[in-house]
Amino acid sequence: MNSPYGKILFFSKEQLLNGTNDKFHYEIFSTGHRNIQGMINYNDKIFAVEHGPRGGDELNLIIKNANYGWPIISLGTDYNFNNRYKPFENNEKYKGPLFSFVPSAAISDIIECPKIIKDRYSPLTCFLISSLRQ
Numbered sequence: 618m619n620s621p622y623g624k625i626l627f628f629s630k631e632q633l634l635n636g637t638n639d640k641f642h643y644e645i646f647s648t649g650h651r652n653i654q655g656m657i658n659y660n661d662k663i664f665a666v667e668h669g670p671r672g673g674d675e676l677n678l679i680i681k682n683a684n685y686g687w688p689i690i691s692l693g694t695d696y697n698f699n700n701r702y703k704p705f706e707n708n709e710k711y712k713g714p715l716f717s718f719v720p721s722a723a724i725s726d727i728i729e730c731p732k733i734i735k736d737r738y739s740p741l742t743c744f745l746i747s748s749l750r751q
Contacts, residue, residue: 623687624648625656625665625679649685649711655726657744664715666724666746669693670702674724675714676746686711692719723749 626643652668656679663679673693677685690711691702718724729735730743 618645618648623650625650625653625663646681647679647683647685649683649687649689651687651691654724655728655746657727657729659729659742659744664727664744666727668724669717669721671696671698672719672721673702674718674721676716676727676744677712677714680712683712684710686713692717693721721750722746725749 621643625646627646628641628643632642650665650667651670653665654667656663656665665677665679667675667677669675669691670693673691675685675692686708689703690708690713692714693702694700695702725747727744727746730738730745734745735743
């Protein structure tokens with residue numbers, strides 16, 4: 618909790634525009650993130666996509682003060698193919714993903730669908746998620 622790494626941080630726009638080199642002040646919004654690649658504010662809800670370890674890329678609904686489990690819980694495996702991570706089920710301490718890509722999709726970014734696609738899938742929520750995988 619003493620480091621900004623692995624977290625989503627909240628800070629003021631004014632602080633960013635201030636231009637001073639003073640100590641940067643932030644509030645921790647959520648924890649347990651491995652490597653967030655993209656975020657979107659959609660209907661006042663924050664969604665994020667992040668890389669998991671060797672699989673387990675995630676789409677998460679970000680909730681204030683939630684812990685998303687990294688490095689304790691993941692649907693991926695470590696790079697030695699050991700399944701050292703605990704599963705999400707029956708674990709109230711950590712928030713599981715809305716969707717996990719296993720095998721990994723090499724997730725890259727998330728955006729709102731264009732209107733023509735959004736209308737096609739209405740009333741479902743529609744996002745486009747990009748991938749680095751061929």
